Structure formats: C-alpha cells, structure tokens
Amino acid sequence: ALSLPSLAQTGSPNVRWRLASSFPKSLDTIYGGAEVLSKRLAAITGGKFQVSVHAAGELMPAFGVVDALQSGSVECSHTASYYFVGKNKAFGFETTLPFGLNQRQQNAWLYYGGGQQLVRDFLKDFNIISFPGGNTGVQMGGWFKKEIRKTADLKGLKMRIPGIGGEVMARLGAVPQNIPGGDIYPALEKGTIDAAEWVGPYDDEKLGFYKIAPHYYYPGWWESNSSYSFYVNTKAWEALPADYKAAFEAAAAEANIDMMAEYDFKNPTALRKLVANGVKLHAYPQDLLKAAQDAAFDLYAEESDKNPAFRKLYESWGKFRGEVMLWHRFAEHTYSTFVYNNPPKRSGKA
Amino acid sequence: ALSLPSLAQTGSPNVRWRLASSFPKSLDTIYGGAEVLSKRLAAITGGKFQVSVHAAGELMPAFGVVDALQSGSVECSHTASYYFVGKNKAFGFETTLPFGLNQRQQNAWLYYGGGQQLVRDFLKDFNIISFPGGNTGVQMGGWFKKEIRKTADLKGLKMRIPGIGGEVMARLGAVPQNIPGGDIYPALEKGTIDAAEWVGPYDDEKLGFYKIAPHYYYPGWWESNSSYSFYVNTKAWEALPADYKAAFEAAAAEANIDMMAEYDFKNPTALRKLVANGVKLHAYPQDLLKAAQDAAFDLYAEESDKNPAFRKLYESWGKFRGEVMLWHRFAEHTYSTFVYNNPPKRSGKA
Numbered sequence: 265a266l267s268l269p270s271l272a273q274t275g276s277p278n279v280r281w282r283l284a285s286s287f288p289k290s291l292d293t294i295y296g297g298a299e300v301l302s303k304r305l306a307a308i309t310g311g312k313f314q315v316s317v318h319a320a321g322e323l324m325p326a327f328g329v330v331d332a333l334q335s336g337s338v339e340c341s342h343t344a345s346y347y348f349v350g351k352n353k354a355f356g357f358e359t360t361l362p363f364g365l366n367q368r369q370q371n372a373w374l375y376y377g378g379g380q381q382l383v384r385d386f387l388k389d390f391n392i393i394s395f396p397g398g399n400t401g402v403q404m405g406g407w408f409k410k411e412i413r414k415t416a417d418l419k420g421l422k423m424r425i426p427g428i429g430g431e432v433m434a435r436l437g438a439v440p441q442n443i444p445g446g447d448i449y450p451a452l453e454k455g456t457i458d459a460a461e462w463v464g465p466y467d468d469e470k471l472g473f474y475k476i477a478p479h480y481y482y483p484g485w486w487e488s489n490s491s492y493s494f495y496v497n498t499k500a501w502e503a504l505p506a507d508y509k510a511a512f513e514a515a516a517a518e519a520n521i522d523m524m525a526e527y528d529f530k531n532p533t534a535l536r537k538l539v540a541n542g543v544k545l546h547a548y549p550q551d552l553l554k555a556a557q558d559a560a561f562d563l564y565a566e567e568s569d570k571n572p573a574f575r576k577l578y579e580s581w582g583k584f585r586g587e588v589m590l591w592h593r594f595a596e597h598t599y600s601t602f603v604y605n606n607p608p609k610r611s612g613k614a
Numbered sequence: 615a616l617s618l619p620s621l622a623q624t625g626s627p628n629v630r631w632r633l634a635s636s637f638p639k640s641l642d643t644i645y646g647g648a649e650v651l652s653k654r655l656a657a658i659t660g661g662k663f664q665v666s667v668h669a670a671g672e673l674m675p676a677f678g679v680v681d682a683l684q685s686g687s688v689e690c691s692h693t694a695s696y697y698f699v700g701k702n703k704a705f706g707f708e709t710t711l712p713f714g715l716n717q718r719q720q721n722a723w724l725y726y727g728g729g730q731q732l733v734r735d736f737l738k739d740f741n742i743i744s745f746p747g748g749n750t751g752v753q754m755g756g757w758f759k760k761e762i763r764k765t766a767d768l769k770g771l772k773m774r775i776p777g778i779g780g781e782v783m784a785r786l787g788a789v790p791q792n793i794p795g796g797d798i799y800p801a802l803e804k805g806t807i808d809a810a811e812w813v814g815p816y817d818d819e820k821l822g823f824y825k826i827a828p829h830y831y832y833p834g835w836w837e838s839n840s841s842y843s844f845y846v847n848t849k850a851w852e853a854l855p856a857d858y859k860a861a862f863e864a865a866a867a868e869a870n871i872d873m874m875a876e877y878d879f880k881n882p883t884a885l886r887k888l889v890a891n892g893v894k895l896h897a898y899p900q901d902l903l904k905a906a907q908d909a910a911f912d913l914y915a916e917e918s919d920k921n922p923a924f925r926k927l928y929e930s931w932g933k934f935r936g937e938v939m940l941w942h943r944f945a946e947h948t949y950s951t952f953v954y955n956n957p958p959k960r961s962g963k964a
Contacts (some may be wrong), residue, residue, distance in 0.1 A: 276623075307860035308658060366946070367718065368751070368878055371871060376879035401718070403944040444900060464945065483949035510657035511861070518867035521721060528722035532937040534946070545944065553952050561958040586957070587882040593954035594750040594885070594895065595814065596716070599833035600950070602903050603713060604943035607936070608911040 270452050281315045281339035283494075286326040286347060286444070289319045291467060293526050297398035297492060297519045298342035304515040305508075313508050314405035315340065329495065334390045339500040342397060342508055344492050346381075346427050353428065354573040357581055358383045358394060362432050362486040362560040364581075365522055367399045369588045370489045371545060377584045383576050391498045395516035398492040403484030404468065405548055406461030407477035409452070415552040424460035428563070429486025434560040436552070445471065452476050461486075465525065465534035474543045481546050485556055491522070627855060633844075636676040636693035637888050638795070639669045641817060643876050647748035647842060648692035648871045650722075654865040655858075663796040663858050665690065674812025684740045689850040692747060694842050704923040707931055708733045708744060708843055712782050712836040712910040714868065717749045717874055718841045719938045727934045732927050741848045745866040748842040748873035753834035754818065755826035755898055756811030759802070763903040770817075774798050778913070787904070795821065802826050810835075815884035816877065824893045831858045831896050835906055837936035842873070 283302065289294040295317075300313040320326035329341040330348050345358035357379070365373060373379040374396050387394055406425070412418065423430075424581035430440030441457055451457045453476055460477065461484060462468045474480065494516050504512070539545065564582075568575040633652065637799045645667075652665040655878040670676035679691040680698050695708035707729070715723060723729040724746050737744055756775065760766065769787040773780075780790030791807055801807045803826055811834060824830065844866050854862070889895065892909065914932075918925040 303813075304860060304864050308864065310857045360760040363958065366950065368874060372875040372878035374802065375872065375875040403951045404945055408910055465941070483945040483952075485952075488949050488953070507658055507660045510654060511864070514654050514658065514861070514864040514868045516808055517871055518864045521867055522725065522872040524718060525722040525725040528718055528938060528941075529726035532941040535941050547948055550952070557953075557956065557958050587886075588878060589954055589957075591815070591878075591885050592950070594652060595654055595754055595833040597954055599752045599835065599838050599951055600716065600942070600947055602833075602835075602900070603838070603907075604939055606904060606907065607939075608713065608907050 265374050276309065276507070279504065281313075281500065282323065283315050283317050284320075284329045284332060284338045284341045285317060286319070286320050286329055286341065286343035290328075290470070291445070291463070292490060293466065293523060293530065294398060294400070294463075295319065295342075296526070297523045298494075300519040301397065301512075301515045302496065303343075304518060305511055308511045308515070309508065317342075330390055330392070333392050333495055333497045336391065336497050336499060339497055339503060341381075341494055341495040344490065345394070349427050352386075353567050353571060354386050354577055356428050356440060357566065357577045358491060359484045360487050360490050361564070361581070362429050362488075363557045364488050365585060365588070366592075367401045367489040367491075370399065370491050371396065371520070371586070372588060373581060373584045374491070378580055379577075379584070382580055386573055387495075388498070392495045393498050393501050395496070395513065396491055396492040397494040397516050397519045398526055399520065400463055400487070400490040401524060403461070403490060404464045404489040405481035406459055407452070407473040408459040408479040408481060409477045410458070411479050411544075411546065412481065412549070413551070414549055415555045418552070422457045424451065424457050425486065427486075428560075430453045431563060432486060432556055432560045435475070435516060435563070436555055441524045449473065449476070456605065457505055463490075464527065464531055465538055466530040466599045469534045469538050474538055474541055478542060478544050479546055481548050483548070485548065485553060494519075500606070559564065566596050626659065626857070629663045629854065629858060631663075631689035631850065633665050633667050633671065634670075634673045634679045634682060634688045634691045635667060635696060636670050636679055636691065638671070638676075639742070640820070641795070641813070643816065643873060643880065644748060644750070644813075644842060645669065646876070647873045648775070648844075650872050651692070651844065651862075651865045653870060655861055658861045659858065661859065667692075670735070679743070680740055683742050683845055683847045686741065686847050686849060689847055692699075693845055694840065696777050702736075703778065703917050704736050704874060705920060706778050707927045709841050710837050710839050711914070712779050713907045713932070714838050715935060715938070716942075717751045717839040717841075719935070719942070720749065720841050721746065721870070723931060723934045724841070728887040728930055729927075729934070732930055734922040736923055736927065737845075738848070742845045743848050743851050745844040745846070745863065745868050746841055747844040747869045749870065749879060750813055750837075750877050751874060753837040753840060754811070754814045755831035755834045756809055756847055757802070757818070757823040757868040758829040758831065759827045760808070761829050761894075761896065762899070762902070764899055765905045768902070772807045774801065774807050775836065777836075778910075779811075780837060781913060782906055782910045785913070786905055787818075797825040800822065801893060810948050814838075814877065814881055815888055816880040819884045819888055821938055824888055824891055828892060828894050829896055830888065830893045831898055833898070835898065837904060844869075844893065879884065 298317045332338045345355045348355040421438045424443045426442040449459045648667045682688045695705045698705040771788045772792045776792040798810045
C-alpha cells in the first residue's frame with residue numbers, strides 16, 4: 265500500500281504520502297511539526313509531493329506507527345522513538361534518556377556525533393529511516409499534590425510517568441503509571457494517582473493540572489530534551505526521486521529548529537500564567553537528583569550488559585555526553601549563570 | 615546585474631546566483647554555512663537553482679556586501695549583520711549584542727518573537743531581505759597575555775575586539791582595536807595588542823593564540839550567540855518563483871541548525887587540545903561582568919534615545935530577553951547546573 269511516484273508531464277512525479285502522527289492535535293506545537301514539514305514540501309515541489317498529516321488515532325493508534333511502517337502500510341510518521349522502548353530500550357536514544365543531552369547536544373550527537381547513523385542502523389530491522397524533527401528542550405518535572413522534600417517522599421507515590429523515566433522513578437520507590445494525556449486530569453482528581461508529568465508550561469497549562477496538583481517541579485530530569493522524529497518506510501524512501509529526498513531532509517531540519525523556537529516563545533507566557541494562578545514552583549531536591557542519576561546510569565549499565573543494540577548506542581552517546589558537557593559548562597553555562605542571576609538595571613522600556 | 619530566472623523546457627527556470635560571503639574559507643564552519651545552503655538548493659532543484667559561493671575578498675571585501683546588495687550588484691550574501699554597526703547600531707540585533715540572547719533564545723526571538731520581521735523592516739532601506747543562517751553559540755572571551763583579576767586590570771589594555779563589544783570594553787577602560795583575523799597573531803607577537811578575541815576553541819586553536827597569550831577567558835559576554843544571516847537583494851528575491859523561495863527558506867533554516875550542531879561537535883575536542891597545550895582557562899571576574907553589563911545597557915539606553923531604528927528593535931529584544939530568561943532559568947538552567955556539577959558515577963564505557 266505504498267504510493268510510488270508516477271511521472272507527470274513536467275518531469276517531476278506526483279507523490280502522495282500519508283503521515284501517521286503519534287500526537288493529538290491538542291499538542292499543537294509538537295503535532296504542528298508534521299504540518300511544517302508537509303506545507304514546506306508542498307511549497308517546494310509546487311504541490312507535487314503531498315504529505316497528508318493524520319493525528320494519532322485517525323489512521324492507527326498513536327503507538328501503532330512502528331508496526332505500520334515495518335509492514336509498509338503507511339509511508340511515514342511523526343513520532344517519539346521512546347514510545348517504543350517496550351520493543352527495545354535502544355529506541356530511547358533518539359528521543360531522550362533520563363539525565364541525557366539537552367536540545368543542542370542532542371542535535372550535535374545526531375547530526376555530527378554519529379548518532380543518526382547508529383539510530384538508522386538500529387532501525388533497519390523495522391524498515392525505517394529516521395530524521396530529527398522537533399524538540400521541546402528540557403521539560404518540566406511534573407505536578408504533585410504534596411511537596412517532595414526528599415527522595416524518601418517518593419515511596420509509594422503513584423505517578424503518571426511512562427518509559428525509562430518511570431523505571432528510574434520505580435527504583436526510587438515510586439509507582440509509575442502509564443496514562444494517556446487526556447486521562448491524567450481525572451486520575452489526579454479521583455486520587456488514582458498522586459502526581460503526573462506531561463511536557464512543559466505551554467502544554468501543561470492547557471490541561472489544568474495546577475487546579476488539583478499545585479506543586480510544579482523542575483527540571484524534568486527524565487526528559488532533558490525530547491527529540492521527535494520523522495520515520496519513513498525505507499521502500500517509500502528509496503522510491504523517492506533525489507530532489508524530493510533533498511527537499512524532505514531540508515524540511516525535516518527546518519521542522520526541527522522551528523519547534524524549539526516555537527516552544528521557547530510560548531513557554532514564558534504560559535509560565536507567567538501558571539504562577540498567576542497560584543502554582544508553586546519547586547526545584548527537585550539535590551539528593552533526589554543524585555539518587556535518580558545513579559539509578560539511571562545503573563539501569564544503562566545493566567541494559568548494556570544484556571542488550572547489544574542498546575550497548576552500541578550507549579557507548580557513543582555516553583562518550584559524547586561527557587565531552588560536550590565538559591565544553592558547555594565553560595562558556596555556555598557560565599554566561600547563563602551570570603545573566604539569569606543578574607538582571608540588568610536597565611532593560612529597554614520593558 | 616541580477617540574474618533573472620529564465621524558463622527552461624521543463625517549466626522550472628534556471629537561476630544562477632552569486633553569494634558573497636563575508637567569511638574566509640579558513641573559518642570553515644561559518645563559511646561552510648553558505649555551502650550547506652548552496653548544495654541543498656542544487657539538490658532540491660535538480661541543479662536548476664545554483665548559488666555559487668565566493669569567500670570574502672573574491673568578489674568584494676568582506677564588509678562590502680551590504681553596499682553590493684543595496685546596489686544590486688550581487689544577488690545574495692552570507693554575513694554577520696553586526697559587521698555593519700558603523701552604518702547603524704541597529705544592525706547589531708540580528709547577530710548579537712553584548713549580554714544578549716543565547717542561540718535558542720535568538721532563534722525564538724527571530725522566528726517567533728517578531729525579531730525577523732523587525733530586522734527585515736529595518737533592512738528594507740538597504741534592499742535586503744534576511745534569513746537566519748547559522749550560529750556559534752556563546753563564544754569564548756578571548757586570549758590575554760596577563761591574567762585579568764579585576765575590572766581595573768583592563769585599564770589601557772589594547773585588545774582586538776570590534777563593534778559594540780569593543781565600545782563596551784572602552785567604557786571599562788580598555789583600548790579596543792579592530793584587526794582582521796589573519797593579523798591578530800603577529801599583532802600579539804609584536805606587542806601591538808595585549809589581548810584578542812576571536813570565536814571559540816575550534817577556530818581559535820587553529821590560529822595558535824595560546825602560544826603567546828595563554829590566558830583564555832570565558833564567557834564571551836559580547837557574543838552570547840553569534841547569528842549569521844543570508845542576505846538577499848529584494849529584487850532578486852521577488853523575481854524567484856514561489857517554489858525556489860520555499861526551497862531557499864528551508865535550506866537557510868537547515869544551515870542554521872546545522873552550523874550550531876557542527877560547532878557543538880568540534881569545540882569539545884579543540885578545548886581538550888588547547889588544555890593539553892598548556893592553555894589556562896579563567897572565568898571573567900564577577901565584578902567585571904557586572905560592570906560590563908551595566909555599561910552595555912547604558913549604551914543601549916543612550917542609543918535608543920537618539921536612534922529610532924535601534925529603539926524599535928531594542929524594545930522588542932529587551933522585552934523578549936527578560937521573558938525567555940525567566941523561563942530558561944528554571945528547567946534548562948537547573949538541569950545544566952546539576953549535570954555539569956555531578957558527572958555520573960558510571961558513564962558508559964567512556
């Protein structure tokens with residue numbers, strides 16, 4: 265059921281692809297990444313390369329996209345690789361891992377540090393070729409009904425946190441739950457869960473968690489960046505003419521930088537709105553962050569011992585993580601530390 | 615002397631543009647941004663939209679590009695807007711200002727915060743339309759023969775630092791010099807200057823400054839990001855077919871994210887090499903950073919009072935600066951602070 269290109273009169277073929285997004289339209293900034301790609305491809309090709317974007321659930325469930333790509337029943341998807349860690353934890357690297365890279369570091373690893381090639385090697389078995397396609401930056405650390413003052417306060421706490429982040433939380437004593445976005449609010453309200461993580465100020469504010477769980481923690485240490493991907497079925501990709509492949513690569517890179525800029529524009533306003541609504545901002549206690557990081561790296565070492573696909577990615581990722589952080593702690597971090605702690609005496613008319 | 619498109623047999627016109635870069639080939643990562651654009655445009659259009667890239671000096675001097683675009687003698691350029699603050703200080707905003715935005719914040723302001731439109735409004739008088747096209751991130755703070763322990767140590771110090779950064783340095787007592795990259799090393803060697811700033815570890819290492827000025831300071835507070843631009847003559851732009859415009863926009867965005875990733879990949883290795891060669895890394899003293907920031911914002915207020923073009927950009931930039939930094943100091947900065955100060959006990963096999 266793949267659309268193969270057909271030569272049109274002018275020499276450029278008409279290509280119609282369907283894109284199965286793993287995201288609902290309500291996550292408009294993330295979902296919008298696929299629309300940025302689709303609109304750009306249509307504009308570049310004078311409407312000849314059309315990618316129709318379908319929200320999660322329209323063509324298939326959000327988490328059905330890898331199976332659909334593997335069987336070739338859809339040409340492409342916009343998704344988060346880490347939704348598929350149940351198939352293999354190696355799926356985690358392309359989106360993020362707890363205590364991982366920030367947005368710039370993730371892009372550097374993927375585009376220049378060999379990450380993208382390693383990810384593609386891993387995805388060959390799934391008939392997928394992937395392209396980075398959007399990022400949220402460091403996410404927030406979730407909403408809690410009660411304050412968390414020390415690691416022990418997590419004991420028995422039922423928290424909506426999926427994936428490897430949830431596994432790390434479990435090692436700290438919490439009871440992770442996997443609940444779709446739309447069901448989080450009622451679960452918090454009924455008391456089925458005590459806490460929940462979602463994305464950041466812009467997306468979280470819309471779901472209204474602050475009304476019933478006012479303690480908002482930072483940072484989201486399980487999601488120090490969240491890199492989304494355009495997944496393309498390899499046969500569909502190989503059937504594309506070279507100019508359409510080039511257009512797709514450029515449009516994906518544009519969607520990648522565009523989403524980050526959009527979040528950096530939207531989040532500040534949303535944060536102000538949340539604080540005006542009485543939200544209490546808290547940093548995670550340092551001892552909790554240390555315990556969580558130790559637990560995360562224990563998990564990676566254990567997984568590496570038994571999973572060669574994970575180990576191969578982990579070695580590259582772990583080495584790059586150390587190198588890039590050593591550099592960023594100098595100019596980048598020292599600058600940020602100064603300006604965030606020393607607002608200028610005069611700052612325009614603002 | 616503009617190349618206007620001519621309709622070819624297949625419907626897509628052949629377009630040949632010349633791009634005058636303001637950068638030498640030796641600045642390979644920055645210069646390479648124009649090649650990323652050029653190669654991508656050729657690939658997307660099957661070779662029909664060709665942009666030939668010319669290094670600084672080939673077609674015109676590095677700083678002649680704005681005049682050439684204004685008169686229409688070249689179709690496009692890859693440059694840094696702040697090279698032209700001598701024409702009007704409002705040119706500063708598109709690249710960077712002392713104590714300005716970091717790379718993500720700059721992109722957010724340009725793409726979503728209204729910055730790009732304000733910049734384009736300002737550039738109309740120069741017959742230029744601009745597109746962000748690459749970034750270095752926070753740069754390093756330069757090379758000094760002697761340690762700088764307090765602000766007063768800058769008194770009378772001759773430093774190669776051009777533009778508004780140089781003006782701020784002058785307010786702190788230093789004597790700024792404007793010297794092309796290739797002449798910095800001999801000037802340091804002869805003692806004509808006592809200090810010099812360039813870019814960051816990767817570019818600085820190649821010029822060998824560490825051999826004669828071993829004290830390497832961070833951060834480069836006058837260049838908290840350095841955003842390069844593709845400048846296009848407005849008539850050439852308007853003559854492009856819509857699909858080529860779309861291709862140009864996507865390729866420019868790709869060049870933008872690509873350069874940052876390339877620097878984040880190259881700088882860590884270069885920093886290690888410098889340290890192995892005996893370079894002494896120092897953070898600028900806090901009192902110097904405070905004095906420099908106060909001087910910078912004084913300068914902005916004074917310029918706003920007399921320069922309406924500057925004021926218009928400054929009001930938007932200053933407001934966004936405050937908002938986005940308020941947000942980034944929570945999740946982003948707290949995460950970075952933790953991970954940079956707490957390397958994990960286990961970090962892969964690295």
